[in-house]
Every structure is written in structure tokens, then in C-alpha cells.
Amino acid sequence: MDAIILQVLNGLDKGSAYALIALGLTLIFGTLGVVNFAHGALFMLGAFCAVTLNVILNTSYETIDPDRTDFLGNPLKVETPYIFDWFGPEVGGAMIEWSVPLAILFAIPIMVVIGLSMERGLIKYFYHRPHADQILVTFGLAIVLQEIVKYFYGANPIPTPAPAGLVGSFDFGVLLGFEPGSIIYPNWRLIYFVFAAVIIGALFAFLRFTTFGMVVRAGMADRETVGLLGINIDKRFTIMFAIAACVAGLAGVMYTPINSPNYHMGMDFLVLSFVVVVVGGMGSLAGAVAAGFLLGVLESFASMAQVVDLFPGINQIIIYLVAIIILLTRPRGLMGRKGVMED
Amino acid sequence: MSEIGKAASRRSVLKGSLAAGAAIAMPTIFTSQAKAAFLNDPGAASTVTLGFNVPQSGPYADEGADELRAYLLAVEHLNGEGDGGMMNTFSSKALKGNGILGKKVEYVTGDTQTKSDAARASAKSMIEKDGAIMITGGSSSGVAVAVQALCQEAGVIFMAGLTHSNDTTGKDKKANGFRHFFNSxxxxxxxxxxxxxxxxxxxxxxxxxxxxxxxxxxxxxxxxxxxxxxxxxxxxxxxxxxxxxxxxxxxxxxxxxxxxxxxxxxxxxxxxxxxxxxxxxxxxxxxxxxxxxxxxxxxxxxxxxxxxxxxxxxxxxxNWHWSLQDEASKAFVQSFGTKYGFPPSQAAHTCYVQALLYADAVERGGSFNPCSVVEALEGFEFDGMGNGPTLYRAEDHQCFKDVLVVKGKENPSSEFDLLEIVEVTPVAQVTYAPDHPQFAGGQLGTCNPGA
The missing domain is CATH 3.40.50.2300 (Response regulator)
Structure with a gap:
């Protein structure tokens, strides 16, 4: 039982990342009709916002320590971050330690600007082009963004730890009446799950309970009619693109303590997120979230040694197998609407 | 008569067409040097070209960049520039700092992308188009095995970079391939x-x-x-x-x-x-x-x-760590660190050593002919390259030397000081028989000079 609970937790945690990325993908597809293969790159750029803030906070000046030597036997150059001088070592040290949570604030304006630039500078020219063209141009853009990040940060993963106070694990075993230590789960992964739930909830509330959201939903259902009512729906859709970019970026920021970010992390998530979108139903926001969590949980269970022993290789194909089964039984996906992507 | 003549003519046309077709279809790699004693023989040229096939893109690009730095340093030292690095500590004194056999060393680079097909394509291009006499580098066993097989087929020497799988010098070993790096x-x-x-x-x-x-x-x-x-x-x-x-x-x-x-x-x-x-x-x-x-x-x-x-x-x-205190390691770290500002990785070390070992084998054998290089390297015992006394075993072309056991350092003093050496395991403890079950299958075969 404790093994099952652990895999459910794992699945929800994995599903959080899938759902956040798939939600943005669906939002862009539902509003602009664009299949955005650069969405994984936005996730990666968000993660590198956290890395960049860490680098900025660690910007240092050098002093020579004559009593110590470097690997060549020369006097050691000691680096002291400027913020230690500006705010004192304690506050400066705390800022560096809490750089990932701080990066949320840092990433929001950057991701909004990136999203707006992408949409206005490139993607708007592909609204009326075939989906194949959209896929090619956004995939190309993703590669360009990857290579830019690699040029500045290299190919190696860059450790970006969570604040020391949030490192460690929570013992669900004690809470649920099992043996202590039998169900432990890392604090930061729990925080990631809660963070994803808050973002998803906030986005749904925004679309459901605000006038702006109502207009966007109306535009998703019938863009032409909304336009005929004198509403500048294009402007709102552009803003939604920026919001989707921001959601992907924040998902990336919060992911950095889970796995050290590297330039191709977006691609690792992109393919799976597209499967999530298709399984959830093209254009369905709720479907994307549901499919994200569903596939996350299934992937976790398929990785258990007992399952792999029984069905060798199942851990590598489970998501695609489920996708095939769902599409065979429900061709529009779990919550897909009639007419979407069927032209 | 005229009919016989016509039939003969038709046959000869068909034969000629088939021969021409076959000649066109045959890769240039097998024909371009047909008259030479071995593929890409530099002959009387004043330079010789080495092919550095390293991951310049993909997940191991940083490791590949370090390998390339090491190769450039090796080229510098072979051509008599810089401080000479481990050429000064190498037990063999065949290298004079005047290139290889008096020919200035030049190089071309390829990007393996850590993909076997891409690595083979870049190696093939360096051999066919750039006339590389030797291919070296790589950061993955899959790539090493694939490129080693290509070099065997083409007839050039392959000096493997970072490859740790037993198979490289086990079931996939080849006469033209050599590995300095240790294995699983x-x-x-x-x-x-x-x-x-x-x-x-x-x-x-x-x-x-x-x-x-x-x-x-x-x-x-x-x-x-x-x-x-x-x-x-x-x-x-x-x-x-x-x-x-x-x-x-x-x-x-x-x-x-x-x-x-x-x-x-x-x-x-x-x-x-x-x-x-x-x-x-x-x-x-x-x-x-x-x-x-x-x-x-x-x-x-x-x-x-x-x-x-x-x-x-x-x-x-x-395989090696920059904190080793033997004279050879210190010379290499000094040389590399002075040029690039940080200590070399183990990938850089093995690549640098492989480049020097190849050059030395050519000097000792007196020829760039791959079969001469194979003969010079098989059973070659050397020292002064940072791993203590080392043997290039003839049976499988695997180097046998001490192995380092390391541990993540509790209190690193710098971003490079992450591992500490806890034991230098003597070579005798890691030596195995050539027919050991973990290395079973495959044949070394005979060297291929490519002509």
C-alpha cells in the first residue's frame, strides 16, 4: 500500500510539470490556433531565469589571498559577491540561497516580454499557414533558443538547489499511520505540486471569473463573431500567449531544484506534453490538466520493478500505449471538442 | 562475322557499363588511395593531418570541448611549441617536438553529436575529404565502437577517447583501434x-x-x-x-x-x-x-x-585526476592550466595521451602506415603519462594501468576541487585475461592499411 501511495505522489508530481506545460500549449492552440513546438523552450528559458538570477546574485569581485594557492600554485583569487558588501554577508547569503523562489518575481516580466516578442515578432505571421509550417518554424525557434542558452551556459547541467530550509523530506508514513520512513517525499516536490495546483487554479479562475477571461473563452469558441462585436480579440489572444509563456517559464523556474537545468530540458518535456495535449483533447484546458496528471501517475506505476519484470520495456512505452488506446476509443481525446483540428 | 562482331561489341559495352557502374558506386574511401601503400599516406608532404572527432554539440559538448582543448595542446607540443607538457616526462623519447616524422601536425575536427551515425559520418568525411591519417576522440562507448569499426574498414588508426564499456576492447575490439581509458x-x-x-x-x-x-x-x-x-x-x-x-x-x-x-x-x-x-x-x-x-x-x-x-x-x-602529484600529471596540469585557466578533465587527459602515444608509435615505427603503428603500440610499455607504468596489451589493444578510486569531497576548496583520491588501485588488481567472460566474443582481426 505504501508503495502505491508513493507512486501516486510521484505521478502527481510528474503530472504537475506535464499539466503546466500542456496547459500553456492548449491555451495557445485554443486561442491562436498555433501548434507551438517552442513551448518546451519557454519552460527551459524559465529555468534559466533562475540560473541567471543566481549568476547575477553571485557576481563577485576578486581579491588575492596570499596565504592560499590555486591548482597551479599561484596565490588564490578569492571571489566575494558584491551583494555581501551591499547588504552584508547574512542578507546577501540569504538572497543567494533563496534565489529560486526570488526567481519567480524575476522570471515573470522576462517571460512576458519573451512571449510577446515571440508572438508579435514571428508567430503572428504563421496564423493562417498550415499547421506543418507552424510546427517547423516553432521547432526551429526552439533549437535556436537552445543553442543560445548553450552558448552562454554550456551543455553541462547547472545545479540550482532549493533553499536549505526547504530541502529534506516529509514523512507521510507517520501521518498516514504507516511505519515511520516508509512514505517519505521530498519537500520541494510537494511544493512544486502545490505551486502547480495554485497556478492551474488561478488560470482557470482568471478565464472563468473575469471579463477578460470570458472574452477569451468566447473568442476560443467563435473568434469571428467576437471580432464582429467590435472586440479586439487578437490583442487579447496575444496577451494569452504571454500568459502561457509565463506559465511555462514559472514551471521551469520551480523545476530547477528537482533536476539541474540544462539547455535541452525543454525538448525532454515537449514531446510528452504534446502527447498529454492530444490525450486530453486538442483545445481542452481541463483535458490537458487531467491528462497530465493521468499520464504522470501511469508513468510512475509503469516504472515499478514488479511491473517492468512482468512487462519488460513497459516503462518506456506506457504513455504512448495509453495515448493509442485513448485515441482509438475516443478519437478526440478525453475532453476534446468536435471540430478542433479536424479540418 | 559481322553478327559475331556485333554480339561481341554488345557484350563489351555491357561489361564496360558494369565496370564503370561498379567504379562509380564504390566509395572513394576504397579507391582514392589504391596506388598508395596505405590510406592517406602523407608521402612527401610537409604536413600530416589528424582527425579530432569529439562531441561539439549535444549533452556531452562540454566534455568534447575539453577533449578538443587537450588535442590542441598536444598538437602544440608535438610541433615544438609551448612547454612540452607530458612530452618531457614520457618514458619514450622518440618525439622530438618537430611534428611527426618531421611533418608539421595539422588537424581537422568533427562533431560526433554523441550519435553513432553522426560520428561515423564526420569520421568518414575527415578521412575521405581531409585526408586524416588517424581519428581520435569521442565521449561515449556507442560512438567509439561505431567509429572504431569504420576506421578498421577504411584503414586508418582509431585512438579512442572517453569510452568505458567493456565492449570497446571486448567483443567489438578491432586491430586498428586502441583504448587508453579504463573500462567497466x-x-x-x-x-x-x-x-x-x-x-x-x-x-x-x-x-x-x-x-x-x-x-x-x-x-x-x-x-x-x-x-x-x-x-x-x-x-x-x-x-x-x-x-x-x-x-x-x-x-x-x-x-x-x-x-x-x-x-x-x-x-x-x-x-x-x-x-x-x-x-x-x-x-x-x-x-x-x-x-x-x-x-x-x-x-x-x-x-x-x-x-x-x-x-x-x-x-x-x-581514469585520472588533476590532483595527482606525479611529475607527469603535474606537468600536464601546469601546461593545460596555464593555457586555459582551469585544470583538465579525465577526458582531456586521455585524449592528450592518445595523441602523443600515436605520434610516438609513428616515430618509433618510422611510418604512418597503420600496420606499423599497430606493431609499435602492441605490447608497448611506457610511463610518465600520469597513470604510472602502463602496458598497451597486444591481445585486445587495451591499456593496463593503475585505477583511481575517488570520493566526492566534503569541503571543496574550489569549483574544480570536487573529488578526492581515496586509493590508487594497482594495475595487477584490475588486470584480467584477454578471454575473460566479460570481454568474450569478437576478434581483433588484422590491421588494415586501407590500400
Whole structure:
């Protein structure tokens, strides 16, 4: 039982990342009709916002320590971050330690600007082009963004730890009446799950309970009619693109303590997120979230040694197998609407 | 008569067409040097071209960049520039600093992308278009095996870069291929006694293994070594190479009765699986009344940097480390560090050494002919290259030398000071018979000069 609970937790945690990325993908597809293969790159750029803030906070000046030597036997150059001088070592040290949570604030304006630039500078020219063209141009853009990040940060993963106070694990075993230590789960992964739930909830509330959201939903259902009512729906859709970019970026920021970010992390998530979108139903926001969590949980269970022993290789194909089964039984996906992507 | 004449003419036309077709269809690699004694013979030219085939893109690009730095340094030293590095400490004194056989060393580079097909294509291009006389480099066993086979077929020497799978000099060994880097068997043999001392003989190990050639041979080597000293393997799970989040593979470890986790992962896989294992509290866990331990059979400094503080106290093995205090290592670190501002990685070291060993073999054999190089390298014993006395064994073209067991440093003094050497395992302890079961299958064959 404790093994099952652990895999459910794992699945929800994995599903959080899938759902956040798939939600943005669906939002862009539902509003602009664009299949955005650069969405994984936005996730990666968000993660590198956290890395960049860490680098900025660690910007240092050098002093020579004559009593110590470097690997060549020369006097050691000691680096002291400027913020230690500006705010004192304690506050400066705390800022560096809490750089990932701080990066949320840092990433929001950057991701909004990136999203707006992408949409206005490139993607708007592909609204009326075939989906194949959209896929090619956004995939190309993703590669360009990857290579830019690699040029500045290299190919190696860059450790970006969570604040020391949030490192460690929570013992669900004690809470649920099992043996202590039998169900432990890392604090930061729990925080990631809660963070994803808050973002998803906030986005749904925004679309459901605000006038702006109502207009966007109306535009998703019938863009032409909304336009005929004198509403500048294009402007709102552009803003939604920026919001989707921001959601992907924040998902990336919060992911950095889970796995050290590297330039191709977006691609690792992109393919799976597209499967999530298709399984959830093209254009369905709720479907994307549901499919994200569903596939996350299934992937976790398929990785258990007992399952792999029984069905060798199942851990590598489970998501695609489920996708095939769902599409065979429900061709529009779990919550897909009639007419979407069927032209 | 005229009819016979016509028939003969038709036949000759058909024969001629077939011959011409065959000549066009045959790759230039097999025909361009047909008249030479060996492929890409530099002849009377004043220069000779080496091909550096390293990952310049993809996940191992940083390691590839370090390999390339080492090759450029080797070229500099071979041509008599710079401080000479390990040429000054190398036991063989055949190299004079005037190039190779008096020819200035030039080079071309290729990008393996850590993909076998891309690596073969770039090696083929360097051989056919650039006239490279030798191919060297790489950061993966899959690439090494693929490029080694190509070089054997083409008729040039392949001096492998970082490749740790037993298969490179086991079932996939080739007469034209040579490996200086150590292998999975050696890691297992070197680690076992250290693990026995540190953790005892009553341990239960859980293996997570990257689902490809290198992962399999490493798991087999570590399992065999640890089981022979009394450890039990409770589970061995293959993980997809493309896996990034290992949480669903780590949580079953918590449910098992294992008290040791062996991560047969390299590169990004290792960084992520180790990070995830630490996140799930395995380092603080007590199982079977013992502290839970994690082992990483193959370490590299670049990986350790990626994993950050998570490597502290974790055992692994490595081919070479910049903190070694022998004269050769110090000379190389001085030379590399002065030029680039940071110490070399083990990948840089093995590539630099391979370049020098090739050049030295050509000098000693007096020819660039691959068969002469093979003859010079087979059974060659040398010292002064940072690993102590070393033998290039004739039977499988594998170097036999001491192996380092390292541990993640608790209090690193710099971003490079991440691993500490806990033991230099003597070569005798990691030596095995050429027909050892872990290296079974495959034939070395005979050298191919390509002409």
C-alpha cells in the first residue's frame, strides 16, 4: 500500500510539470490556433531565469589571498559577491540561497516580454499557414533558443538547489499511520505540486471569473463573431500567449531544484506534453490538466520493478500505449471538442 | 562475322557499363588511395593531418570541448611549441617536438553529436575529404565502437577517447583501434576492495542501470565484483537513456530491503539520478541497521560539478585526476592550466595521451602506415603519462594501468576541487585475461592499411 501511495505522489508530481506545460500549449492552440513546438523552450528559458538570477546574485569581485594557492600554485583569487558588501554577508547569503523562489518575481516580466516578442515578432505571421509550417518554424525557434542558452551556459547541467530550509523530506508514513520512513517525499516536490495546483487554479479562475477571461473563452469558441462585436480579440489572444509563456517559464523556474537545468530540458518535456495535449483533447484546458496528471501517475506505476519484470520495456512505452488506446476509443481525446483540428 | 562482331561489341559495352557502374558506386574511401601503400599516406608532404572527432554539440559538448582543448595542446607540443607538457616526462623519447616524422601536425575536427551515425559520418568525411591519417576522440562507448569499426574498414588508426564499456576492447575490439581509458571491469575490480573496507561484506545492493551497452557492462562488472565479496544484489532495474526524472525509479528503492544504491549512469543521467536519490533522503536513510550508501561507478569532474553538493562522500572510480602529484600529471596540469585557466578533465587527459602515444608509435615505427603503428603500440610499455607504468596489451589493444578510486569531497576548496583520491588501485588488481567472460566474443582481426 505504501508503495502505491508513493507512486501516486510521484505521478502527481510528474503530472504537475506535464499539466503546466500542456496547459500553456492548449491555451495557445485554443486561442491562436498555433501548434507551438517552442513551448518546451519557454519552460527551459524559465529555468534559466533562475540560473541567471543566481549568476547575477553571485557576481563577485576578486581579491588575492596570499596565504592560499590555486591548482597551479599561484596565490588564490578569492571571489566575494558584491551583494555581501551591499547588504552584508547574512542578507546577501540569504538572497543567494533563496534565489529560486526570488526567481519567480524575476522570471515573470522576462517571460512576458519573451512571449510577446515571440508572438508579435514571428508567430503572428504563421496564423493562417498550415499547421506543418507552424510546427517547423516553432521547432526551429526552439533549437535556436537552445543553442543560445548553450552558448552562454554550456551543455553541462547547472545545479540550482532549493533553499536549505526547504530541502529534506516529509514523512507521510507517520501521518498516514504507516511505519515511520516508509512514505517519505521530498519537500520541494510537494511544493512544486502545490505551486502547480495554485497556478492551474488561478488560470482557470482568471478565464472563468473575469471579463477578460470570458472574452477569451468566447473568442476560443467563435473568434469571428467576437471580432464582429467590435472586440479586439487578437490583442487579447496575444496577451494569452504571454500568459502561457509565463506559465511555462514559472514551471521551469520551480523545476530547477528537482533536476539541474540544462539547455535541452525543454525538448525532454515537449514531446510528452504534446502527447498529454492530444490525450486530453486538442483545445481542452481541463483535458490537458487531467491528462497530465493521468499520464504522470501511469508513468510512475509503469516504472515499478514488479511491473517492468512482468512487462519488460513497459516503462518506456506506457504513455504512448495509453495515448493509442485513448485515441482509438475516443478519437478526440478525453475532453476534446468536435471540430478542433479536424479540418 | 559481322553478327559475331556485333554480339561481341554488345557484350563489351555491357561489361564496360558494369565496370564503370561498379567504379562509380564504390566509395572513394576504397579507391582514392589504391596506388598508395596505405590510406592517406602523407608521402612527401610537409604536413600530416589528424582527425579530432569529439562531441561539439549535444549533452556531452562540454566534455568534447575539453577533449578538443587537450588535442590542441598536444598538437602544440608535438610541433615544438609551448612547454612540452607530458612530452618531457614520457618514458619514450622518440618525439622530438618537430611534428611527426618531421611533418608539421595539422588537424581537422568533427562533431560526433554523441550519435553513432553522426560520428561515423564526420569520421568518414575527415578521412575521405581531409585526408586524416588517424581519428581520435569521442565521449561515449556507442560512438567509439561505431567509429572504431569504420576506421578498421577504411584503414586508418582509431585512438579512442572517453569510452568505458567493456565492449570497446571486448567483443567489438578491432586491430586498428586502441583504448587508453579504463573500462567497466576495471571500475568494478578497483571499487570492490574499497567498498568492502568502507561498508563491509554484508550489504544488499539495488542497481539502476542506463538501458544501453555501457550500462549493461558496468552493471555486470560491479555486480560480479561486489557479489564475489559477499554483497547481495536485490534488484537491477534498467532506466531509459532519455529519462530525466528518476523519482519513480528511486521510490521503489525505499520499499526494497536494499542498503546500497548503485547508479550505473553517466552524464546527465547520473546528475539527475543522484540528485533525485539525495532528494528522497537516501543519504540520511538507515536500512538493515546500516547507513544507506550510494555508489557511482564512473565519475567525471564535469558530472560532479553538475550534481553539486550531492556528490559529497560518494565513492566512484576515474581514469585520472588533476590532483595527482606525479611529475607527469603535474606537468600536464601546469601546461593545460596555464593555457586555459582551469585544470583538465579525465577526458582531456586521455585524449592528450592518445595523441602523443600515436605520434610516438609513428616515430618509433618510422611510418604512418597503420600496420606499423599497430606493431609499435602492441605490447608497448611506457610511463610518465600520469597513470604510472602502463602496458598497451597486444591481445585486445587495451591499456593496463593503475585505477583511481575517488570520493566526492566534503569541503571543496574550489569549483574544480570536487573529488578526492581515496586509493590508487594497482594495475595487477584490475588486470584480467584477454578471454575473460566479460570481454568474450569478437576478434581483433588484422590491421588494415586501407590500400
Amino acid at each position: 571491469y576495471m571500475s568494478g575490480a578497483a571499487l570492490a576492495p574499497v567498498l568492502k573496507n568502507a561498508y563491509g561484506t554484508d550489504r544488499k545492493a539495488y542497481h539502476l542501470t542506463a538501458d544501453y551497452n555501457w550500462g549493461y557492462t558496468t552493471e555486470e562488472a560491479v555486480r560480479t565484483s561486489t557479489e564475489s565479496m559477499g554483497w547481495e544484489t536485490v534488484e537491477a532495474v534498467k532506466t531509459p537513456l532519455a529519462q530525466t526524472d528518476f523519482s519513480s525509479y528511486i521510490t521503489p528503492v525505499l520499499q526494497s530491503d536494499a542498503d546500497v544504491l548503485v547508479l550505473n549512469h553517466y552524464g546527465g543521467n547520473m546528475v539527475n539520478s543522484l540528485t533525485n536519490a539525495v532528494q528522497f533522503g537516501l543519504r540520511d536513510r538507515v536500512a538493515n541497521g546500516k547507513n544507506f550508501e550510494i555508489i557511482v561507478p564512473l565519475y567525471s569532474r564535469l558530472m560532479a560539478k553538475g550534481a553539486g553538493a550531492n556528490v559529497k562522500g560518494i565513492f566512484g572510480s576515474t
